[in-house]
Amino acid sequence: MIINLPEQTVERLSQYRRILLNYQYLDHAYIFSHNLARVLKTKSGTVRRDLMLIGVSGDVHKGYDINLILRKISEAIDGDTPENICFIGIGNLGRSVANHFAAGNGNLRVVAAFLFDQHQSIFPDVPEYDLTMLSEVIKQQNILICALAVPRDYAREITLLLVNSGIMGILNFTATQLQVPKHVFVEDYDMVAKLEKVSYFMKMTKNHLQAYD
Amino acid sequence: MIINLPEQTVERLSQYRRILLNYQYLDHAYIFSHNLARVLKTKSGTVRRDLMLIGVSGDVHKGYDINLILRKISEAIDGDTPENICFIGIGNLGRSVANHFAAGNGNLRVVAAFLFDQHQSIFPDVPEYDLTMLSEVIKQQNILICALAVPRDYAREITLLLVNSGIMGILNFTATQLQVPKHVFVEDYDMVAKLEKVSYFMKMTKNHLQAYD
DNA sequence: TAGATTGTTAATCGATTAACAATC
DNA sequence: TAGATTGTTAATCGATTAACAATC
Numbered sequence: 001m002i003i004n005l006p007e008q009t010v011e012r013l014s015q016y017r018r019i020l021l022n023y024q025y026l027d028h029a030y031i032f033s034h035n036l037a038r039v040l041k042t043k044s045g046t047v048r049r050d051l052m053l054i055g056v057s058g059d060v061h062k063g064y065d066i067n068l069i070l071r072k073i074s075e076a077i078d079g080d081t082p083e084n085i086c087f088i089g090i091g092n093l094g095r096s097v098a099n100h101f102a103a104g105n106g107n108l109r110v111v112a113a114f115l116f117d118q119h120q121s122i123f124p125d126v127p128e129y130d131l132t133m134l135s136e137v138i139k140q141q142n143i144l145i146c147a148l149a150v151p152r153d154y155a156r157e158i159t160l161l162l163v164n165s166g167i168m169g170i171l172n173f174t175a176t177q178l179q180v181p182k183h184v185f186v187e188d189y190d191m192v193a194k195l196e197k198v199s200y201f202m203k204m205t206k207n208h209l210q211a212y213d
Numbered sequence: 214m215i216i217n218l219p220e221q222t223v224e225r226l227s228q229y230r231r232i233l234l235n236y237q238y239l240d241h242a243y244i245f246s247h248n249l250a251r252v253l254k255t256k257s258g259t260v261r262r263d264l265m266l267i268g269v270s271g272d273v274h275k276g277y278d279i280n281l282i283l284r285k286i287s288e289a290i291d292g293d294t295p296e297n298i299c300f301i302g303i304g305n306l307g308r309s310v311a312n313h314f315a316a317g318n319g320n321l322r323v324v325a326a327f328l329f330d331q332h333q334s335i336f337p338d339v340p341e342y343d344l345t346m347l348s349e350v351i352k353q354q355n356i357l358i359c360a361l362a363v364p365r366d367y368a369r370e371i372t373l374l375l376v377n378s379g380i381m382g383i384l385n386f387t388a389t390q391l392q393v394p395k396h397v398f399v400e401d402y403d404m405v406a407k408l409e410k411v412s413y414f415m416k417m418t419k420n421h422l423q424a425y426d
Numbered sequence: 427t428a429g430a431t432t433g434t435t436a437a438t439c440g441a442t443t444a445a446c447a448a449t450c
Numbered sequence: 451t452a453g454a455t456t457g458t459t460a461a462t463c464g465a466t467t468a469a470c471a472a473t474c
Contacts, residue, residue: 091304
């Protein structure tokens with residue numbers, strides 16, 4: 001039974017979990033909503049609302065039971081069994097992500113990495129394959145999710161291969177709108193657009209601060 | 214004179230530009246709002262609204278003048294002079310981004326890449342440096358923007374160094390909320406959260422489709 | 427003209443935030 | 451108790467979408 005949650009709440013739940021798993025809070029049994037809010041730069045009301053949505057109740061004096069939060073987050077966003085994922089053309093950026101999951105955090109497991117046009121070993125603990133093995137490995141390892149970061153010219157062709165191999169979720173770093181059937185969920189990230197956004201808002205910030213000189 | 218634009222509009226303007234620069238539209242002089250909308254999976258009204266905001270007027274019969282759009286986008290989101298940026302710990306993922314800017318698209322230039330704990334050459338056309346050179350290169354090259362993807366344990370220390378070296382905009386791929394003074398603009402990207410989001414909505418899609426079997 | 431597109435406003439949607447009674 | 455936090459509703463905010471008169 002999966003609850004229907006808002007997009008933003010799903011992302012924050014993932015972040016609450018990592019914060020709770022990694023930070024010093026592990027020696028505390030309870031945490032207040034404003035503590036979580038501060039770390040994530042959000043408001044305590046947002047945290048309480050998110051927790052309410054997944055059925056976590058807090059204690060007026062002690063705050064929220066950390067283990068309860070972790071269990072409820074897992075119930076809310078994890079499936080019953082670990083999910084296998086793979087990286088395609090993701091290098092350094094994927095390393096800490098791979099480490100995070102390899103340490104048993106969350107419910108995803110990076111079981112394969114496909115290197116694009118180089119044969120350097122990047123991931124210490126993830127089997128690395130050539131792109132030619134893509135379809136075979138995905139089927140063998142029962143991989144449903146991948147992060148895709150190949151040059152645009154290959155995006156269309158590889159996407160077709162992915163879909164035919166059974167992939168159902170794609171984190172898309174290519175500068176292409178992938179053509180996929182409606183049962184495949186795609187989340188896009190356009191790094192060029194994000195860099196230009198940073199550039200724009202940096203300039204805005206600069207102007208705004210100068211206005212008060 | 215920079216116009217105050219909504220976040221989402223800024224990102225889309227960047228995407229319109231890339232689409233117009235790269236796709237086959239270059240042999241057309243005009244484009245309709247619904248053509249741009251289709252490529253970006255948005256609505257034609259959104260495109261017209263965005264273009265209106267930056268002062269582009271279209272022709273009821275021919276659509277929008279592509280060169281006019283490109284000029285107005287540049288006026289709206291680019292500065293007067295090219296902006297130097299650098300990559301820190303970004304590998305393969307940065308390559309096509311670097312190529313995009315190296316080809317003269319947009320107003321950003323990748324002038325340096327800092328490799329984290331390996332000495333492999335990844336970027337064909339970008340000077341690569343050791344992390345120890347960070348502060349020196351940033352100052353010398355007058356770099357204001359960077360994309361940061363180092364392991365979490367180093368994030369705090371390197372961020373301090375960046376800020377002290379004059380960085381004013383950071384695209385943050387580390388799983389850390391960076392502590393920066395208020396004149397520094399930070400855009401966060403949490404890859405673990407995005408992968409868990411893909412996993413969640415993939416499951417939702419699956420359930421939803423099964424409901425209609 | 428007939429038909430298609432622009433430019434713009436109002437309606438809608440989704441998410442965040444403010445606020446506060448209830449609680450211990 | 452006094453003071454702090456939870457749980458929840460209503461208000462607000464920002465962005466998208468629907469809709470349509472104006473245009474040629």
